[in-house]
Amino acid sequence: MRTPLLAGNWKLNCLQKEATELASALAAGCTGLAGREVMVAPTYTSIAAVREALAGSGIGLGGQDLYWESDGAYTGEVSAEMLVDAGCSHVIIGHSERRQYFGETDQTVANKTRAAVEAGLVPVVCVGETLEEREGGKTLDVIRRQVEGGLAGLPPAGHETLVVAYEPVWAIGTGKTATTEQAEQVHAEIRALLATVTSAGASAGTRILYGGSVKPGNVDELMACPNVDGALVGGASLKADDFLRIVHFKETAS
Ligand code: PGA
Numbered sequence: 001m002r003t004p005l006l007a008g009n010w011k012l013n014c015l016q017k018e019a020t021e022l023a024s025a026l027a028a029g030c031t032g033l034a035g036r037e038v039m040v041a042p043t044y045t046s047i048a049a050v051r052e053a054l055a056g057s058g059i060g061l062g063g064q065d066l067y068w069e070s071d072g073a074y075t076g077e078v079s080a081e082m083l084v085d086a087g088c089s090h091v092i093i094g095h096s097e098r099r100q101y102f103g104e105t106d107q108t109v110a111n112k113t114r115a116a117v118e119a120g121l122v123p124v125v126c127v128g129e130t131l132e133e134r135e136g137g138k139t140l141d142v143i144r145r146q147v148e149g150g151l152a153g154l155p156p157a158g159h160e161t162l163v164v165a166y167e168p169v170w171a172i173g174t175g176k177t178a179t180t181e182q183a184e185q186v187h188a189e190i191r192a193l194l195a196t197v198t199s200a201g202a203s204a205g206t207r208i209l210y211g212g213s214v215k216p217g218n219v220d221e222l223m224a225c226p227n228v229d230g231a232l233v234g235g236a237s238l239k240a241d242d243f244l245r246i247v248h249f250k251e252t253a254s
Pocket of ligand 1: 174175212
């Protein structure tokens with residue numbers, strides 16, 4: 001009932017030429033793909049080139065961030081409407097790097113999520129604890145605060161489209177992946193929380209992605225967890241072969 005979503009977060013990487021080559025390889029490798037969705041989020045400056053390279057492939061295009069006002073004197077920002085205008089269907093919100101380096105808070109995540117939904121974008125809202133928080137036994141408290149705070153005021157239209165990404169900060173770009181038990185425990189908790197934020201029905205249909213050093217070698221076992229409905233992939237999404245292997249994860253891990 002939940003179609004797996006495999007999403008590539010390209011972060012601050014790829015000039016237009018590299019982005020176009022990567023997108024073209026993904027488009028070729030996803031021909032005839034059924035039963036799963038794919039999305040990539042390039043930098044703003046590569047969105048147009050990637051859109052062209054992905055044309056007709058069925059691969060979705062996402063922004064890596066947005067601002068919640070639709071226009072005005074906000075130098076450097078990009079609105080939800082602008083992402084839609086550029087061809088985006090999705091947008092990543094509240095990534096831990098934005099929280100860590102750019103002052104993102106649960107309040108700004110809530111503002112951005114609302115704006116994304118109102119513009120018709122699928123919001124991919126990221127949550128996750130730091131190593132210190134995990135070691136201090138605070139993981140579930142942090143997740144609860146981020147889910148409840150970041151989804152406060154989510155318009156009803158977003159109940160069906162919302163995607164949540166659980167990305168333990170200590171697993172991002174470190175090569176350390178959460179164990180399947182760790183991922184499943186937090187994913188199940190997020191789904192229970194979502195039932196109170198949206199509804200039990202909507203929460204059962206919400207895709208919860210795992211992110212943090214997802215690779216060809218661990219995607220199958222992660223995807224075998226009942227509450228893991230996809231992956232948000234950083235480093236491995238920059239290599240076409242690796243990301244295509246992730247997209248073609250095997251339904252039953254051996
Ligand atoms: P990683 O990044 O796959 O390189 O760990 C994941 C992310 O930040 O979304």
